[in-house]
Amino acid sequence: MPTTTTKRKRTAARRSGKRRIRAAIIGVGIMHVDLGGYHIRDVDFVAAFDVDRNKVGKDLAEAIYAPPNNTYRFADVPRTGVKVSRGMTHDGIGKYLSKIVQKAPGATDDIVGILKEREVDVVISYLPVGSEEATKWYVEQTLEAGCAFINCIPVFIAREPYWQKRFAQKRLPIIGDDIKSQVGATITHRVLTRLFMDRGVRLDRTYQLNFGGNTDFLNMLERERLESKKISKTNAVTSMLDYPLAETDVHVGPSDYVPWLLDRKWCYIRMEGTTFGDVPLNAELKLEVWDSPNSAGVVIDAIRCCKLALDRGLGGTIVAPSAYFMKSPPRQIPDDRAREGVEDYIKGTNVQTLAGKA
Structure with missing residues (x-):
């Protein structure tokens, strides 16, 4: 729930070595209630950016609905003053969103x-899929303002050595790219794929x-905007195999827009x-989520992991x-091992970063 932070609270928190995490969002159950000393209530949304006339100028508590x-x-989110x-x-x-x-x-x-004046720690981007130029523009603003960045969409930033180096030079952390949900299509498909792999079943x-x-x-009906999304989702699944799967044998991606589903995804x-014995084995699954x-149940942890990186001087x-947390990270790791890596990161025993090419 967004809250405002008083100057008194910030001063007291700084004296104790910790302060509330000041985050800005673009566009827009839990794994860790407390993560490295930061509770979910320590996240304050102090800035938000959008282009929709239904949202711009409104209090964040009103705009989100x-x-x-x-x-x-x-x-029921109280007024934030933001x-x-x-x-x-x-x-x-895109052409469909413009309607x-x-x-x-x-x-x-x-x-x-705005980012500087409000002392934002972490910028979170939920721009529409296909926003290549807008994403890079916001990344530049983030770097200039001296903030950490979380890239929740499939425009490849965190996995690219150029951007890794830019953030490392300023000792600013980045987490990306393309957010996984808590239990969504991608992580479910990945786990099942790895299960086939580990149990010796060949995925055909x-x-x-x-x-x-x-x-x-609706935006993804514009197939021209989908190239990076399809790459992101497909690689997230096929990376769990130790052998290649022909392009003709794998299809992963958005399929259609059904208005009455609202924010539900099937x-x-x-x-x-x-x-x-060369015996066939088939599996089918239907998943329904809001x-x-x-997605929010994952990004709330990503925000706090970014803040830990800032506290530790990581870039x-x-x-x-x-x-x-992401579908297209620089290194694809099976999710059970990746989870262990996050726990070690929180403890401070695994703080590996990628700083791009020298």
Whole structure:
């Protein structure tokens, strides 16, 4: 729940060596209630950026429920005192989103100035899929403002040596790319794929079909914006195999937009394999989730892992949290091992970073 932070609270927290985490969001059950000394209530949303006229200028507590947002309402959020600022559009609105999202009037606000003035620690990007130029623009603003960055969409930043080096030079952490949900299509498909692998069942072919009714799925009707998304989701699954799977034998990606599903996502997974004696083995699964809360349950941990990295003076891509929280990290690691890596990272015994090429 977003809250404002008083100057007195910040001063007291600094004296004790810890302070509340000041985060900015773009666009927009739990694994750790306490993570490295930071409780979920220690996260304060102090800035937000969007281009939708339904949201810009409104209090964040009101904007998160403004249409076209249509998620499950599980909390009554009090007014935060944080107004949504006018962000940069660039390529953030595709041809389908433009039919329901009307851009707010006026120029882009001073993003760097806002981030600095509000002492933001971590910037979280939930820009629409396909926002290549907008993402890179916001990354530059984040670097100039001196903030950590969490990239929740499939524009490849954290896995790229160029950006790793840029963040490392400023001793700023980054976690990315493309957020996994708590229990979503990708992590479920990955775990099942690894199960086949570990139990000696050859995976011959598989598909993952996804349907939803939020603006993410509406935006992804524009197939030209999907290249990086399809790469991200496919590699997340096939990386769990020790052998290649032909492109014709794997299909992973968004399939269609169904408005009445609202923020729900339905996923259908089918896996066809061969077991002992060349006997066929087939598995099918249907998963139904509320898409946005499913993602939020992971990003709340990513925020606190980023803050730990800031506290420790780490810069570049943080390896373990990226591997566990993201679909397209620099290093794909089976999820059980990635989870162990995160626990070690929280303890301070695994603080590996990637700083790009020298």
